[in-house]
Amino acid sequence: MDWGSILNNTLAGFLTPTTIAFALAALGLAMHFGFAGLLNFGIAGFMAIGGYGYAISVLTFGLPWWAGMLVGVLGSVVFALILGIPTLRLRGDYLAIATIAAAEIARLLFLTTAFTDVTGSADGLFGFNSRPDGSGFQNSNPIPQGTYGFGPFTYNEQTLWVLVFGLIVLTVAVWFLWALMRSPWGRVIKGIREDEEAVRSLGKNVFAYKLQALVIGGVFGALGGIIYTAAQNISPGVYVTSLTFFIWTSLLLGGAATIFGPVIGAVIFWVIQAFLSNLLPALSTSGILPVSTTQASTLRFVLVGIGLMLLVIYRPQGIFGDKRELTFVK
Amino acid sequence: MSNNEKPQKTTDLHIGDAVPGCKKKDPMLVIDHVKKTFGGLTAVDVEHLEIPSGVITALIGPNGAGKTTLFNLLTGFDTPDTGAWSFMGTSLSGVPSFKVAQMGQVRTFQLTKALSLLTVIENMKLGAKGQSGESIFRALFPGFWKKQDEDIEVKAMELLKRFKLDTKKDDFAASLSGGQRKLLEMARALMTDPTLVMLDEPMAGVNPALTQSLLDHVISLKGEGMTVLFVEHDMHMVRHIADWVVVMAEGKVVAEGPPETVMKEQAVIDAYLGAHQETDLGEVTGRINIIKGEDK
Ligand SMILES: Nc1ncnc2c1ncn2[C@@H]1O[C@H](COP(=O)(O)OP(=O)(O)OP(=O)(O)O)[C@@H](O)[C@H]1O
Numbered sequence A: 001m002d003w004g005s006i007l008n009n010t011l012a013g014f015l016t017p018t019t020i021a022f023a024l025a026a027l028g029l030a031m032h033f034g035f036a037g038l039l040n041f042g043i044a045g046f047m048a049i050g051g052y053g054y055a056i057s058v059l060t061f062g063l064p065w066w067a068g069m070l071v072g073v074l075g076s077v078v079f080a081l082i083l084g085i086p087t088l089r090l091r092g093d094y095l096a097i098a099t100i101a102a103a104e105i106a107r108l109l110f111l112t113t114a115f116t117d118v119t120g121s122a123d124g125l126f127g128f129n130s131r132p133d134g135s136g137f138q139n140s141n142p143i144p145q146g147t148y149g150f151g152p153f154t155y156n157e158q159t160l161w162v163l164v165f166g167l168i169v170l171t172v173a174v175w176f177l178w179a180l181m182r183s184p185w186g187r188v189i190k191g192i193r194e195d196e197e198a199v200r201s202l203g204k205n206v207f208a209y210k211l212q213a214l215v216i217g218g219v220f221g222a223l224g225g226i227i228y229t230a231a232q233n234i235s236p237g238v239y240v241t242s243l244t245f246f247i248w249t250s251l252l253l254g255g256a257a258t259i260f261g262p263v264i265g266a267v268i269f270w271v272i273q274a275f276l277s278n279l280l281p282a283l284s285t286s287g288i289l290p291v292s293t294t295q296a297s298t299l300r301f302v303l304v305g306i307g308l309m310l311l312v313i314y315r316p317q318g319i320f321g322d323k324r325e326l327t328f329v330k
Numbered sequence B: 001m002s003n004n005e006k007p008q009k010t011t012d013l014h015i016g017d018a019v020p021g022c023k024k025k026d027p028m029l030v031i032d033h034v035k036k037t038f039g040g041l042t043a044v045d046v047e048h049l050e051i052p053s054g055v056i057t058a059l060i061g062p063n064g065a066g067k068t069t070l071f072n073l074l075t076g077f078d079t080p081d082t083g084a085w086s087f088m089g090t091s092l093s094g095v096p097s098f099k100v101a102q103m104g105q106v107r108t109f110q111l112t113k114a115l116s117l118l119t120v121i122e123n124m125k126l127g128a129k130g131q132s133g134e135s136i137f138r139a140l141f142p143g144f145w146k147k148q149d150e151d152i153e154v155k156a157m158e159l160l161k162r163f164k165l166d167t168k169k170d171d172f173a174a175s176l177s178g179g180q181r182k183l184l185e186m187a188r189a190l191m192t193d194p195t196l197v198m199l200d201e202p203m204a205g206v207n208p209a210l211t212q213s214l215l216d217h218v219i220s221l222k223g224e225g226m227t228v229l230f231v232e233h234d235m236h237m238v239r240h241i242a243d244w245v246v247v248m249a250e251g252k253v254v255a256e257g258p259p260e261t262v263m264k265e266q267a268v269i270d271a272y273l274g275a276h277q278e279t280d281l282g283e284v285t286g287r288i289n290i291i292k293g294e295d296k
């Protein structure tokens, strides 16, 4: 077994556009679930709308990349409003069902052949990051051509540009969430998570706050989708329900009601993913694991599932959560 | 319980005879034909009721009389089948609960609603009204709310001291005992500076010494011009602080009046108090021999 390459690939998982995209989406879920108590099982839908909003605006409407990204964000705002207005008055578990359904509807709309001209249906879309007319995201890349970094963290100028841009977006998102949650606004949001009626009895418009939280978390999800898409082609096969559960795993790893938890959780998730996807096939080739190489690489998803279960049973507050919270889990 | 000094009672609140539905000189809440049914059961059916301003009114009645349901209706937490009611002259029918609270009519719950994973002080600060940091854009920049937040904290600490919760300031509300939660909820409601505070069994589970000191606090609230409407099963407490008593049974108002007279009414004794209210419980059940004439 080539431990050197396994270690190298594992470390590479620390910082990739995907890791940043996961961190953003998990931050969105932290807003939704960790702070506001909104059960959103449709974060993949928000990501898809962000990514497709960007790609379609650029390809079909010829918008410059930044305008396309704005369209993706606005799309997620509209999606959150459509989802929230009818369902936020209902009990939390109904919101969960509605979000799963809405995310699936979004994905199927991007998948159906009815809109192939615009969405590319099952093939997805490509060629939107670099545009012949110079309006693409990579066309605005200020980094000169070349390879940068060292060891596992070696990137070409394109990936580096996505990383730099993604880290800026992530930093702003983290600051935004932190600033909100230390404020009286955040206090109301946390109050709503604990007991809506009590907060209502103190004269706060609970519905408006929940809608604001849904929109903000949704925008973070869309930004995750946009960063993901800025690094590669877009295809509907990515935005499946299992993506939602991977984001949930990242969130719960770090701690749902924390600011940095979701970010660290996403990093840990991808480092473990990278480790297992290199280790398991290697174990299988060297005959230690009695399964085929393909089976071995899917085995990691089984392990992720088991990990998620162990996590919610034994450490529901996550790595960075407040220990005291554990005592009072309802 | 013997009281050394009787608190000052406000009298002469009504117009005409003190009969169910009688008019008040200065009503704060006016309720007309409010009816609520759950399936076949009529939980509340109030023809006419006025709650006087600036005084302490007790709402009493047997379990299931509809007291809590009436609270829910009046505060917009539930909608009646029919009826209308107004608060300081403003109609409240169809007004959502948070707006009712913003207008100054604030309630607590019989089943306590402490915000478990917020600390005691956060619970309190949440109660304060008109916080600029609660609007999402200003929330981002502490310059807009820091000062106000500090003032709110000072006020919250004063109340917490009063309610003997100041040492618990930084604990999660979830770690409080049942009685402490009840206290926290009442203190939190007072953070809103209500005009009318509606307390649903505020002293249930609170120890006698603290009850005494809190009753004094409630009386001082009245002194500051606050109107109090409370539900309570402890008749000592009702006698002690209420200026006016409304008795409900099976959804209807069956009697109202000043505490001294209303508790002597046959209808109230039949429906609620029972014939033995002046006698010790031990004597009623015959399990304890009471030495007559002592401690009364
Ligand atoms: N949500 C509900 N659904 C069905 N019936 C209800 C509901 N809420 C209350 N009731 C019924 O309405 C009646 C009045 O209930 P309510 O809670 O108002 O009584 P209460 O006077 O507050 O009694 P207690 O002194 O025990 O608190 C009861 O018979 C109760 O069973």
Ligand SMILES: [Mg+2]
Pocket (backbone or CB within 6 Å): B067, B068, B069, B110, B200
């Ligand atoms: Mg009740």
